[in-house]
Amino acid sequence: EVQLQQSGAELGKPGTSVKLSCKVSGYNIRNTYMHWVNQRPGKGLEWIGRIDPANGNTIYAEKFKSKATLTADTSSNTAYMQLSQLKSDDTAIYFCAMDPFDYWGQGVMVTVSS
Amino acid sequence: DVVLTQTPPTLSATIGQSVSISCRSSQSLLDSDGDTYLNWLLQRPGQSPQLLIYSVSNLESGVPNRFSGSGSETDFTLKISGVEAEDLGVYYCMQATHAPFTFGSGTKLEIK
Numbered sequence: 001e002v003q004l005q006q007s008g009a010e011l012g013k014p015g016t017s018v019k020l021s022c023k024v025s026g027y028n029i030r031n032t033y034m035h036w037v038n039q040r041p042g043k044g045l046e047w048i049g050r051i052d053p054a055n056g057n058t059i060y061a062e063k064f065k066s067k068a069t070l071t072a073d074t075s076s077n078t079a080y081m082q083l084s085q086l087k088s089d090d091t092a093i094y095f096c097a098m099d100p101f102d103y104w105g106q107g108v109m110v111t112v113s114s
Numbered sequence: 115d116v117v118l119t120q121t122p123p124t125l126s127a128t129i130g131q132s133v134s135i136s137c138r139s140s141q142s143l144l145d146s147d148g149d150t151y152l153n154w155l156l157q158r159p160g161q162s163p164q165l166l167i168y169s170v171s172n173l174e175s176g177v178p179n180r181f182s183g184s185g186s187e188t189d190f191t192l193k194i195s196g197v198e199a200e201d202l203g204v205y206y207c208m209q210a211t212h213a214p215f216t217f218g219s220g221t222k223l224e225i226k
Contacts, residue, residue: 035215037163045155045163045206047215061115061214095162100210101153102174104162 002026004096004105011111012086022079022096022105029053029072033099034079036070038092039107050099051079086112116140118207120218127197128226135221137207139188144211151210154183154192157220158203166205167192199225 007021022034036048049060053072060068067090069082079096091112096105117140127133135154143150154167165174167183170190180195194201202225207218 044204044220045157045208045217047208047217049214059213097163100151100165100168101155101163101208102165102168104164107162 002098002103004098004103006094006096006105006108009109009111011113012083013114014086014088014112016086017082017084018086018110019080019082020094020096020108020110022081024077024079024098027098027103028074029077029079029098030074034070034072035097035099035101036068036079036081037095037097039095040089040092048081048094053079083110086110088112115214116143116209116212116216118209118216118218120205120207120221122221123219124222124224126224126226127194129197129199131197132193132195133197133223134194135192135205135207137185137190137192137218139190139209141212142187143190143209144187150186152183152185152190153208153210154181155206155208156201156203157206158200161203163206194223197223197225201225 003025005023010018012018033050035050048064051058051070058070071080093107095107119138121136155163157163171183204220
């Protein structure tokens, strides 16, 4: 059974960074893309970007190019997303998802507050 | 970026009623490989999104066959033939043909 287990909720101060993890079990992430999606409070879904864990190639939505950094560790079958220069506008739930969006993590709440 | 326009924004249905949701794209979602990467997802309250339909009309494994998808190029429809109580939530179309991938604004299904 494929499962995506995300790290716990984060509280970050403005200007700092957080790094989220998404550990996959039941499937080798080398054989897929890993996506990240966010959802601001009460809002819809927004695609952040994806990584090909086999070679580290990434694609980002334009607005997240200087905000998010996607990486992956194939030895631990885990995808990561670092969010930098946190602002209150980054407060959201962040999901990881396997391509083609058939498996999702449980989501992690990131709250940015001083 | 591709804009997906979903209508209606909210839908109220009784159990057993059939409903449809429309998703219109600002450009064709037909990929150069011949596939059309238009998916439908359901997000139940407090849960992660769940894939229902992929590539316009293919039912994801384990999804009840009361869900069906149709359409082509820029016009797509999700139909629920006989709404059940467990179908409440927000439905999103999303496209994975053109990067950046984009989602529709969602359709909230309420049960009367």
